[in-house]
Amino acid sequence: MSKLETAMDTLISVFHTYSEREGDKEKLSKRELKDLLQNELGEFLETQKDASSVDKIMKELDENGDGEVDFQEFVILVASLTVACNSFLSENS
Amino acid sequence: MSKLETAMDTLISVFHTYSEREGDKEKLSKRELKDLLQNELGEFLETQKDASSVDKIMKELDENGDGEVDFQEFVILVASLTVACNSFLSENS
Numbered sequence: 001m002s003k004l005e006t007a008m009d010t011l012i013s014v015f016h017t018y019s020e021r022e023g024d025k026e027k028l029s030k031r032e033l034k035d036l037l038q039n040e041l042g043e044f045l046e047t048q049k050d051a052s053s054v055d056k057i058m059k060e061l062d063e064n065g066d067g068e069v070d071f072q073e074f075v076i077l078v079a080s081l082t083v084a085c086n087s088f089l090s091e092n093s
Numbered sequence: 094m095s096k097l098e099t100a101m102d103t104l105i106s107v108f109h110t111y112s113e114r115e116g117d118k119e120k121l122s123k124r125e126l127k128d129l130l131q132n133e134l135g136e137f138l139e140t141q142k143d144a145s146s147v148d149k150i151m152k153e154l155d156e157n158g159d160g161e162v163d164f165q166e167f168v169i170l171v172a173s174l175t176v177a178c179n180s181f182l183s184e185n186s
Binding site: 001003005006007008010011012013014015036040041042043071072078079081083085086089090 | 094095096097098099100101103104105106107108119129132133134135136164165168169171172174175176178179182183
């Protein structure tokens with residue numbers, strides 16, 4: 001597997017590590033999402049230091065209503081954070 | 094860094110490994126994109142064996158016109174492929 005393929009594989013496995021804990025095994029409950037963000041994205045979110053965009057993303061996820069996040073929504077969240085991070089790095093390089 | 098943070102870091106570094114080869118260093122030319130797909134996603138695309146969705150994605154990228162793919166478009170491509178792959182794995186598990 002290439003590095004990129006390993007990265008995609010990681011997205012799938014990290015999601016399921018949390019989504020399988022309780023309730024619907026294919027979706028993240030609010031608690032599962034919070035644990036995932038705290039445990040898996042703590043350093044990245046801290047490095048980024050752009051709290052407002054993270055708040056914005058959290059709010060958008062909350063608007064989905066039922067407090068459940070499916071894999072597609074999770075990937076969009078990770079993609080948004082990665083784009084924000086890339087912009088931050090580009091501006092500061 | 095957590096596994097997820099490493100995966101996000103990989104997306105950024107793989108993109109730049111190819112985007113910096115020629116022309117705009119923040120964008121992938123058609124040649125850079127083709128090399129990236131062939132070198133970094135060969136195994137994943139083959140595993141998925143859903144040629145039609147890959148063709149669709151390639152077509153959508155081509156429609157952007159200038160043959161240049163920026164980081165955001167690249168991340169959307171990787172996200173789409175990862176979602177397709179997760180669906181494939183879910184249906185076959």
